[in-house]
Amino acid sequence: MAPILERLGFGSNEMTTSGHNKDFVLKVVQPSLVGLMDGSVSTLAPIFAAAFATHDSRYTLLVGLAAAVGAGISMAFSEGLSDDGSLTGRGNPMVRGVITGVATFIGGIFHTLPFLIPHVTLALYVAFGVVGAELLVISLIRYRYFSMSFWMSALQVMVGGGLVFASGVLIGNA
Numbered sequence: 001m002a003p004i005l006e007r008l009g010f011g012s013n014e015m016t017t018s019g020h021n022k023d024f025v026l027k028v029v030q031p032s033l034v035g036l037m038d039g040s041v042s043t044l045a046p047i048f049a050a051a052f053a054t055h056d057s058r059y060t061l062l063v064g065l066a067a068a069v070g071a072g073i074s075m076a077f078s079e080g081l082s083d084d085g086s087l088t089g090r091g092n093p094m095v096r097g098v099i100t101g102v103a104t105f106i107g108g109i110f111h112t113l114p115f116l117i118p119h120v121t122l123a124l125y126v127a128f129g130v131v132g133a134e135l136l137v138i139s140l141i142r143y144r145y146f147s148m149s150f151w152m153s154a155l156q157v158m159v160g161g162g163l164v165f166a167s168g169v170l171i172g173n174a
Contacts, residue, residue: 049169051123057119065109075101077101080096
């Protein structure tokens with residue numbers, strides 16, 4: 001798998017050893033990844049619960065939009081207020097907060113947008129595909145910047161996403 005990933009531009013996951021790249025990982029990649037993971041996973045349950053409970057794309061879209069915006073704001077404040085960066089070396093808290101908040105919104109909005117499709121069943125299938133792509137991107141980022149096995153990363157991300165998705169489906173069908 002590693003040679004294929006290298007040909008796709010993911011290169012060796014040795015890059016994080018230099019000081020400049022370590023700063024980039026701490027100050028940009030890590031807050032971005034936290035946001036993408038939170039946005040992608042935390043919004044799954046409300047979106048899919050709404051879809052299965054209402055069978056209505058419009059209401060599901062509104063729930064997804066509210067979840068993505070709310071999660072983005074919450075994560076921006078959480079990251080920005082978690083430390084001032086002086087002890088951890090993670091950089092300016094305001095910058096980290098903005099990065100995390102925007103990434104969280106992006107992680108939550110992409111699998112919400114399929115609900116612009118008026119037919120909820122079709123929207124669900126498209127959203128399933130988008131969620132799969134999001135989880136793949138998260139796995140690739142973890143592989144690239146954190147020296148993780150791609151397959152272990154993918155398994156971990158899919159298990160977490162699957163648990164949240166299942167809770168949304170169960171709640172939506174209750």
